[in-house]
Amino acid sequence: MNDQRPWWRPDGFLLYAIIYLTFIYLPVLFLPLFSFNSSKYIAFPLKSFTLKWYHQMVNSPSMLEALLNSVKVGLIVAIVSTILGLLAAKALTRYRLPGRGSVISFIMIPLVIPEIILAISLLILISQLDIPLSLWTVGFSHSLLCTPFAMLVLISRMEGFDNSLEEAALDLGENGWMTFWRVTFPIVLPGIVASLLLTFTISFDEFVLAFFLSSTDATLPIYIWSSLRFPTKIPAVLALGSSIFVISFFVVSFAEWLRRRGIKLESTSGI
Amino acid sequence: MKTSSTTAPHHNSGISLARLFQTSEAVRGYTLLSPTLLALLLGLAMPLAVLFTLSFWIQDYLDFIRTFSLKNYIDFFQKPIYGKILIKSIRMSGLVTLATVLLAYPMAYFIAFRIQHNKLIWLILITVPFWTSYLLRVFAWKLMLGYNGVINSGLKTLGFISEPLEFLLYNPAAVMITLAHAWAAFAILPIYVSLEKIDRSLLEAARDLGENAFITFVRVTLPLSLPGVIAASLLVFIPTVGDYVTPSLVGGPSGIMIGNIIQSMFGKALNWPLGAAISVISMLTVALMISLFLWGTQSFRRKVA
Amino acid sequence: MDKSIISFSKVSKRFGTVTAVDQASFDISQGEFFSLLGPSGCGKTTLLRIVAGFETPTEGEILIDGQPMSATPPNKRPVNMVFQNYAIFPHLDVRGNIAFGMRKSGLTKTDLNKRIDEVLELIKLPGYGSRGSNELSGGQRQRVALARALIKQPKVLLLDEPLGALDKKLREQMQIELRQLQQQLGITFLFVTHDQEEALTLSDRIAVMSEGEVIEIATPAELYESPSSRFVADFIGSMNFFEGEVVDSKARNTTVTSELLGTIVASEVEQEFSSGTPVWIAIRPEKLQPQFESPENQAGYLEGRMGPSAYLGDRSHFYVHIDHRDEPVLVALQNLERSLGGISRPNQPVWLTWSPDALVVLSRN
Numbered sequence: 001m002n003d004q005r006p007w008w009r010p011d012g013f014l015l016y017a018i019i020y021l022t023f024i025y026l027p028v029l030f031l032p033l034f035s036f037n038s039s040k041y042i043a044f045p046l047k048s049f050t051l052k053w054y055h056q057m058v059n060s061p062s063m064l065e066a067l068l069n070s071v072k073v074g075l076i077v078a079i080v081s082t083i084l085g086l087l088a089a090k091a092l093t094r095y096r097l098p099g100r101g102s103v104i105s106f107i108m109i110p111l112v113i114p115e116i117i118l119a120i121s122l123l124i125l126i127s128q129l130d131i132p133l134s135l136w137t138v139g140f141s142h143s144l145l146c147t148p149f150a151m152l153v154l155i156s157r158m159e160g161f162d163n164s165l166e167e168a169a170l171d172l173g174e175n176g177w178m179t180f181w182r183v184t185f186p187i188v189l190p191g192i193v194a195s196l197l198l199t200f201t202i203s204f205d206e207f208v209l210a211f212f213l214s215s216t217d218a219t220l221p222i223y224i225w226s227s228l229r230f231p232t233k234i235p236a237v238l239a240l241g242s243s244i245f246v247i248s249f250f251v252v253s254f255a256e257w258l259r260r261r262g263i264k265l266e267s268t269s270g271i
Numbered sequence: 272m273k274t275s276s277t278t279a280p281h282h283n284s285g286i287s288l289a290r291l292f293q294t295s296e297a298v299r300g301y302t303l304l305s306p307t308l309l310a311l312l313l314g315l316a317m318p319l320a321v322l323f324t325l326s327f328w329i330q331d332y333l334d335f336i337r338t339f340s341l342k343n344y345i346d347f348f349q350k351p352i353y354g355k356i357l358i359k360s361i362r363m364s365g366l367v368t369l370a371t372v373l374l375a376y377p378m379a380y381f382i383a384f385r386i387q388h389n390k391l392i393w394l395i396l397i398t399v400p401f402w403t404s405y406l407l408r409v410f411a412w413k414l415m416l417g418y419n420g421v422i423n424s425g426l427k428t429l430g431f432i433s434e435p436l437e438f439l440l441y442n443p444a445a446v447m448i449t450l451a452h453a454w455a456a457f458a459i460l461p462i463y464v465s466l467e468k469i470d471r472s473l474l475e476a477a478r479d480l481g482e483n484a485f486i487t488f489v490r491v492t493l494p495l496s497l498p499g500v501i502a503a504s505l506l507v508f509i510p511t512v513g514d515y516v517t518p519s520l521v522g523g524p525s526g527i528m529i530g531n532i533i534q535s536m537f538g539k540a541l542n543w544p545l546g547a548a549i550s551v552i553s554m555l556t557v558a559l560m561i562s563l564f565l566w567g568t569q570s571f572r573r574k575v576a
Numbered sequence: 577m578d579k580s581i582i583s584f585s586k587v588s589k590r591f592g593t594v595t596a597v598d599q600a601s602f603d604i605s606q607g608e609f610f611s612l613l614g615p616s617g618c619g620k621t622t623l624l625r626i627v628a629g630f631e632t633p634t635e636g637e638i639l640i641d642g643q644p645m646s647a648t649p650p651n652k653r654p655v656n657m658v659f660q661n662y663a664i665f666p667h668l669d670v671r672g673n674i675a676f677g678m679r680k681s682g683l684t685k686t687d688l689n690k691r692i693d694e695v696l697e698l699i700k701l702p703g704y705g706s707r708g709s710n711e712l713s714g715g716q717r718q719r720v721a722l723a724r725a726l727i728k729q730p731k732v733l734l735l736d737e738p739l740g741a742l743d744k745k746l747r748e749q750m751q752i753e754l755r756q757l758q759q760q761l762g763i764t765f766l767f768v769t770h771d772q773e774e775a776l777t778l779s780d781r782i783a784v785m786s787e788g789e790v791i792e793i794a795t796p797a798e799l800y801e802s803p804s805s806r807f808v809a810d811f812i813g814s815m816n817f818f819e820g821e822v823v824d825s826k827a828r829n830t831t832v833t834s835e836l837l838g839t840i841v842a843s844e845v846e847q848e849f850s851s852g853t854p855v856w857i858a859i860r861p862e863k864l865q866p867q868f869e870s871p872e873n874q875a876g877y878l879e880g881r882m883g884p885s886a887y888l889g890d891r892s893h894f895y896v897h898i899d900h901r902d903e904p905v906l907v908a909l910q911n912l913e914r915s916l917g918g919i920s921r922p923n924q925p926v927w928l929t930w931s932p933d934a935l936v937v938l939s940r941n
Contacts, residue, residue: 007385013377014385020378021396024455027411028400030421034414043419088307095300107307109315112505114513114557116530117550120537121318124325124547144314147307167630168663170650172677172728182676186667205405207516212537224406228520234410241407248402252395 032245035238042234053239060236066223067240070204073135073219077142077203082195084143085150086188092151093158110145118145119212126213133215141209146199153198157191197255201248326547335544343548353532357553360528361560363443364511367450371507372500374451375458379499382459383466394463401456409520412449416440416521441523449521450511458503465499466492494575501568505561512557529553578605580639581732581764582627587636589622596622598788599636604732604766609758611767613775614785615811620768621660623785624734627766628657641731656725657734661741662717664709670696670720671705677728695723698757715746722757732764739774751777772812776800784808802846806938809858816864816905819940820857822849830937832857836901840876842935854940861893861908863934867927878905878928882921887911896926 008014034042038050057063088107092100110118122141131137165187169179185192207221214222224241227233301308326343329336347353382393401408415421416439423435439445469492477487511517515530522528529549536546580603589597597619604610612620625631627638629650638645640654656677665673674692683691696702699719704712712720718738725733735754739747755778758765769775775782776796783793784807792799792808803809806817820834825848833839834857842857849855864878871877883895883904891911895904907928 007381007387013381016377017381020374023374024397024400024452027415027452028403028408030414031403031407031411041419042414043417044421044424084307084310087303091300091303095296095303097300097304098297103304103308106315107311109311112509112561113554114509114530116513116515116533117322117554118315118318120533120543120546120550121322122314123537124543125318125321128321140314144311147310151307162661162663164659164661164663165665167628167650168657168659168665168724169676170630171628171655171657172724173651173680174677175649175651178679183665183667187665201402207406221404221406224404225516228406228410238407241404244404245402249399 031238032242035235035242037235040232040235042231042238053235054243056236057239057243062218063220063223063236063240066218066220069135069217070220073139073142073210074200074204076139077146078196078200080139080143081146081150081199082154082192084147085152085154085195085199086192088147088151089154089158090184093155093161094163107151108148111148115145115208116212119209122209123212133213135214135217135219137213138210138219139203141213142203142206145206145209146202149202150195150199153195154188154191157188157194161187193255193258197252322547323551325544326551328544330542330544333541343545344552346545347548347552353529353549356527356532357529357549357556359443360512360530360553361556363447363528364450364508364514365560367447367454367511368504368508370447371451371454371458372462372503375455375503376462376500379459379462379466383463390467394460397459398456405453406516406520408453409449409517412445412452412521413440416445416448440521441526443522443526446518446522446526446528449517450514453517454507454511457506461502461506462496462499465496465502469495490575494572497568497572501565504564508561508564509557513553578607580604581606581608581641582766583639584623585637585639587623587626587633587638589619589626589631590634595788597626597633600790601636602783602790602793604764607762607764609755609765609767609778609780611769611775611779611782612785613769613772613782613811616770617787618785619788620770620785621736624657624736624766624768627653627732628655628734629653654731655734656728656730657736658718658721658725658738660736660738662721662738664712664717664720666709668709669705670701670707670709670712673709673720674705674723674727676724691727695727698726699723700753714742715750718742718750722754726757726761726763730763732766733758735765735767737769738767739769740771747774754778776812784811786811802844802936803858803938804847806856806858806940809856809936809938814861814906814908815858815936816861818857818859820855820937822851822853822855822937824851825849829932832935832937836878836898837876840935841932842937843932845935845937847937847939849937849939856938856940858936858938859930859934861906862891862910863930864905864907864928865930866894866896866907866909867929868924869927871927871929875932876930880905880926880928882924882926884922896928 033046035053036049036051037046038052039047088103091097092104097103119141122137122144126133126137161184165183166179169183170176174182205221206219207225210219210222211225218226220240224237227237325335327339327341329338329340329342378397382390382397386393403411413420417423418435418437418440420439422439423432426432427435473491473495474487477491478484482490512528513530513533515528515534518526518528518531522531533546533549533553536542536549540546582604584600584602587597587600588595600623612623614620622631626633627640627645629645629648632646645653665676668676671689671692674695675688678688678691681688692705693702696704699722701716701719701723704716704720707716709717709720718741721738739750739754742750751774754765767775767778776799779796781793781795782799784791784799786807792804794804799808799812803812809815810817818834818837820832820837823831823833823839825831825845828843828845830842830845830849831839832842832855837857840857870879878896878898880896880898883897885895886893889911892909894907894909896907897904905928
């Protein structure tokens with residue numbers, strides 16, 4: 001509205017915002033705290049500062065393998081679901097399609113079904129087809145889950161897309177594929193990057209589908225889940241959680257930096 | 272100048288595939304859509320169909336009796352425990368949804384209307400805690416509420432209690448607090464987006480037409496942000512109603528939800544067909560609840576307008 | 577007749593039940609500045625997009641430079657387009673935009689850069705090559721869109737309301753530049769506009785369209801001075817219409833009779849009418865001369881009272897009330913002197929006269 005009050009002006013709203021942020025931050029901040037606590041029991045009072053859990057973390061092959069598995073699955077899922085989302089988003093924003101509404105609803109179904117039901121349905125199908133459970137089945141289920149997210153992100157990027165840009169490229173002599181490559185792709189690129197990041201993150205953190213659809217190869221959430229039953233393993237898991245948090249902070253900052261730099265580059269690049 | 276005679280046959284030469292492709296937007300659109308649709312047909316429609324079929328079979332040790340039977344559905348309605356837990360789950364996630372959305376709305380409003388510059392920074396600030404693994408975030412509440420947890424230690428240090436409180440953890444309330452925390456960002460973002468989209472001149476117009484700030488909020492801002500509120504509610508309600516991670520970790524025996532039941536049917540209890548039937552019933556119930564909710568919000572919007 | 581560069585033969589385009597273009601058949605000559613003029617939704621843009629290849633005609637065929645186009649996709653056609661919103665590629669700078677279509681030109685990088693510099697010179701944006709697309713004003717975007725198409729040396733340049741988004745001053749300046757550019761390069765321009773003044777200023781010939789149909793194709797002067805239908809007469813400029821009937825028509829002189837005008841003679845009428853034909857007698861506002869004394873020795877005149885007036889700077893519009901006519905008659909006068917000489921006193925009796933060749937006679941059927 002037209003009120004030009006600075007946001008830090010003390011009033012009920014600001015107080016509320018502070019309390020709310022405390023609520024969402026406070027529990028999470030205890031996780032790194034205990035990753036530096038020398039006691040192996042996750043409880044107060046704190047003992048002394050230590051890095052031994054980080055040491056244990058890098059020396060735990062099963063944890064690192066789970067991490068690697070999650071990264072592998074996440075990368076494949078990000079690429080597959082972004083491609084599927086891109087195709088759908090392109091078709092839905094570019095063409096007047098009969099039945100557009102039902103197509104969108106259909107693609108959205110994974111978002112409106114509780115994950116556990118998606119998981120067991122896939123489990124039943126896969127077992128009936130005698131397909132062995134593996135990281136591939138996890139990846140397939142994650143791709144299904146992530147495709148609607150990818151599509152939503154890409155649709156919002158493409159909705160404002162001016163179709164005459166593609167027509168201009170055709171008019172200037174490029175065929176359909178080159179038009180995509182030289183015009184559509186670079187313009188939609190920020191959306192593609194956002195979609196890759198989002199779908200990777202979802203897959204990386206996904207537990208339910210992975211729990212039902214993996215066999216002996218654990219992903220990281222499965223490893224964490226099993227560790228939570230063994231108190232002695234928890235500090236190292238907290239160390240890993242804290243490390244991932246810091247890494248993702250840098251990845252997002254780097255992506256943002258790239259994006260800003262990209263905006264500048266766009267304006268000066270030639271052909 | 273006559274030119275038509277030489278070129279007329281071109282149009283009568285029948286519908287070649289290439290020409291159909293060039294002219295029909297629908298054909299081109301669906302061609303582009305086909306990989307996505309195929310993947311979803313394979314990975315979504317088929318499994319759900321199989322789930323539905325299985326719910327009419329019967330478990331026979333490690334195999335299934337593949338003849339049509341209503342046994343699982345009859346079991347569900349004969350043993351009140353399943354229905355009770357389903358209703359409890361819906362009530363719990365309903366409350367979680369309500370709390371999450373009510374708590375998120377003022378925060379989203381604050382970012383949308385009070386923050387003038389760098390809104391993105393605030394949005395990132397909101398999402399940062401959620402970069403931690405979901406399991407660890409749930410675990411964090413065990414830390415908060417546990418026997419030697421943050422709250423007990425704090426209260427003890429301050430001298431309010433001499434012995435740790437045991438009722439904090441392992442109950443439905445702990446599940447609901449944890450869920451409300453875990454899904455906060457999913458409520459804030461859609462509400463924020465819908466508030467941000469509101470044309471500020473509409474609010475000025477309402478004030479100009481003589482409404483005070485509160486009535487303006489009720490008659491203009493709230494109805495216009497309703498799509499965001501609906502999206503937020505669904506984004507929180509649907510995943511929480513089927514969750515079994517949180518109840519397993521912080522719920523204790525009294526805090527279990529329908530997800531735990533389904534999971535056990537595919538694990539320890541080993542009765543897939545019954546699990547499938549419970550899933551089907553849960554899905555239908557959730558769908559019914561959502562329809563009721565959407566119908567309710569529709570009539571609310573009509574009443575306000 | 578000059579060599580035809582585009583030839584439409586019975587081109588129709590239907591979207592479902594809507595006919596956007598209905599049986600268009602005409603030719604555009606090499607080097608012509610040809611405009612498609614009509615109100616929005618008349619099908620002019622559809623026709624242009626059919627030439628570009630973005631729409632496929634439902635019926636009929638288009639020849640560009642003698643070649644049938646129905647099987648040729650847009651990227652293979654020897655035409656280029658300046659889009660209504662310019663469609664400047666946002667991720668490329670000016671040089672990148674202009675070079676876009678030259679990927680397969682076979683020019684070396686140095687030659688291509690030289691070409692681009694020449695084109696930038698041509699569109700009066702020298703030194704703008706490294707400007708980002710978001711650093712350009714509306715007029716500059718328009719020039720870049722023009723350059724991007726012209727560097728391809730198309731046989732026909734298609735322009736889809738390219739000046740619509742510009743303000744009036746800039747639009748007039750661009751009109752002059754466009755016309756000069758077209759004459760300098762000798763390329764055929766096919767120009768779509770809804771602005772009749774713009775079409776008159778720029779074009780060698782204009783096709784007036786309405787509801788998918790091409791109503792009339794003629795030079796600007798022909799369209800303005802002797803339109804062939806009431807629609808064209810009304811759409812281009814302002815016109816006063818009177819109902820009448822033909823008494824006699826011979827040797828370009830047509831005698832008509834009308835309740836308000838009496839029996840008068842229109843000279844320089846191209847069409848011959850049989851007597852008794854119901855017609856519109858039409859006259860342009862600037863061809864009516866107001867007098868404040870009763871004209872004695874005049875064949876035809878209109879008597880009325882001064883109504884409201886509008887001062888437009890270079891000229892003024894007066895509305896004259898005539899008895900037994902609902903609509904006032906519009907009179908336009910050049911403001912040759914600074915003072916209006918008090919001629920606009922309300923209700924002042926006024927007599928309107930004209931010369932016989934100012935009258936246009938149009939069939940009322």
